[in-house]
Amino acid sequence: MNRTTLSFLAGVAALAAVTGFAELKTPAAPGTHTAEAAAQLPVERTSLLCPAPSTSDLADTSYTSFTPVTTGTDDSGKAELQAAGEESGDGTSSKKKPAKPVLTPKTPGTPATGDSSGADSPALLGTAEGKYAPGWTVQETTEVAAGNGRGLQGVNCTAPDTEFWFPGASTSADRTDYVNLTNPDDSAAVVDIDLYGKDGDLKSTVGEGITVEPHADEPILLSTLTDDQETDLTVHVVVRSGRVGAAVQALDAKLGGDWLAASTDPAGSLVMPGIPKDATSVRLIAFTPGDSDADLKVRLSSPTGMITPAGHETVHVKAGMTVGVDLGDVTRGDPGSLVLTPTDQSVPVVAALKVVRGKGSKQETAFIPATGAVGTRATAADNSSKGSTLSLVAPTRTATVKVTASAGSGGGTPVSKTYTIKAGTTQDVELPVPGGLKGTYALTVEPQSGGPVYAARTLSATEEGVPGFTIQTLPDDRGTVSVPQTDEDLSVLQKK
Secondary structure, three states: OOHHHHHHHHHHHHHHHOOOOOOOOOOOOOOOEEEEEEEEOOEEEEOOOOOOOOOOOOOOEEEEEEEOOOOOOOOOEEEEEEEOEEOOOOOOOOOEEOOOOEEEOOOOOOEEEEEEEEEOOOOEEEEEOOOOOOEEEEEEEEEEEEOOOOOOOOOOOOOOOEEEEEEOOOOOOOOEEEEEEEEOOOOEEEEEEEEOOOOOEOOOOOOOOOEEEEEEEEEEEHHHHOOOOOOOOOEEEEEEEEEEEEEEEEEEEEOOOEEEOOOOEEEEEEEEEEOOEEEEEEEEEEEOOOOOEEEEEEEEEEEEEEEOOOOOOOOOOOOEEOOOEEOOOOOOOOOOEEEEEEEEOOOEEEEEEEEEEHHHHHEEEEEOOOOOOOOOOEEEEEEEOOOEEEEEEEEOOOOEEEEEOOOOEEEEEEEEEEEEHHHHHHHEOOOOEEEEEEEEEEEEEEEEEOOOEEEEEEEEEEEEEEEEEEEEEOOOOOOEEEEEEEEEOOOHHHOO
C-alpha cells in the first residue's frame, strides 16, 4: 500500500476514534484518483462517561438521556448506561463485579430518565450504537441539600479523551476540588495531572503516573497533589496510556459548588456564553500553555452589542501562569457572554468563568468554560417548563438559529422556533415548550445561516432562598463525521 493511502486511512481512523465510528464506503470506480466532496455520515458508535455525582449523603441525582433524530441512520441500535464496576469481595481493585444497567435510553426523539441518591452513587459508563449514537447526550444533575457544595450541580457526560484543561480549579482553604477520572476500557489507564498557579508550575511528582483501573472511577483530591493554597489554579490532565473521561468537582464551604467542565482546546480567541443576568460576581481565570505571554481584549456580548468592561479592557496572561481577574457584576442586570480576542499576536489560551449568584449566606456558584461553537447541532437535556434558560451568542455575524423542544420523557409533542441573533449580541431566548408536556424535555440547537453561534443552558432551582443553578455549554455534538469520497479502489492498492 502506498504512503498516501496509508495516511488517508490513518486520518479516517483517528477521526472516527474521536467522534464515533462511520462506515467507510468502498469506492466504485477502480483505477481512478478523482476525489469527490466529503460526505457527512452519522456516527455509528458513541461513548459517554458520567462522573460519580457526590460524596454527600444528602445528594439526590437525576440522569436524563436523549438522542436527537438524525437522518441517514439505520433503524437498529441500542444504548445503555451502566454503573462503573465495583471492587470485588476480597478488596482488590483489579477484579470488578458485572455492572448493572442504570438507565436504558428510549428511542431517538424521546428523553429517558433515571435517578440515584446518597454518596454511594457510582460513575456511569455509557455506549450508544446505530440510531442512538449520533448526538447522544446525557445530563447529570445533583441537588445537595446542605453542607460543603450545597446547591445545584450539573454536568454533561463526556466522551473519553487523552487531554483536558481545567482553568478555574482551586486549592484555597474554603475549596475542596476533585479531579474525577473515569476509565471506560478493559485495560488500566495511566494519567498525569499538572497544576499551574499564579507563579507557574507547581512542581510535584504526586500527580504523575496515576493508575485508573479498567471500568473504574478515580476521584483525586487536588490538595493532596500540592501543599500550595492557590485561589486560581489550572489543571492539565494528560493520559499516558489508554483514555479517560475527566471533570473537576469544585465544592465551596460558603458558595455552594458545581462541576467545572474542560475548556475547549487552547486557542487565540475564546467565547464563554451564558452569564446569568442576575450574576452578582464574575471571575475570569485564564492560562496560556505556550512560551509566549498573551494579551487579550476583554469584551462583554450583551443584548444590545459588544461592551468593553470599564477597568478591564485587556488582560495580560504570562506564559505558564494562571491569572484571575474579578469582573464584579459585569452584566449589570442583562444576560451576557464574555469574548476574548488577541490584541496583537495570537497566543493559544484556555479560560473559564466562575459565576456567583445571590448575596451574603445565600450564594451559589457555577462555572462557564470557554467552549466551541454549536456548529451543526447541539443538545441540552433535562429541561422543565420552569427553571431553564437558553443563551445564544453570535459574536461576529448575525445568525439564524432553530431551537427544537423534544417530546417530554412522559409525553408531549415536539415544537420548534427560529430566532435571529444579531451580530455581537447575546440573547436569552423565550424557550419553546412541548405541547402537553409531561416530564423533562431536551433542547436541540441548529444554526441555519449566518455566523458562528455559541450557546449555554442554565438550570435554576431556588431552595430556602439559595439560588441554586448550574450552567452547561453546548458545543457541536459531533453526531456526524466527514468522510472523503474517492473513486480510487483501495482494495487494488492493498495488493501492491
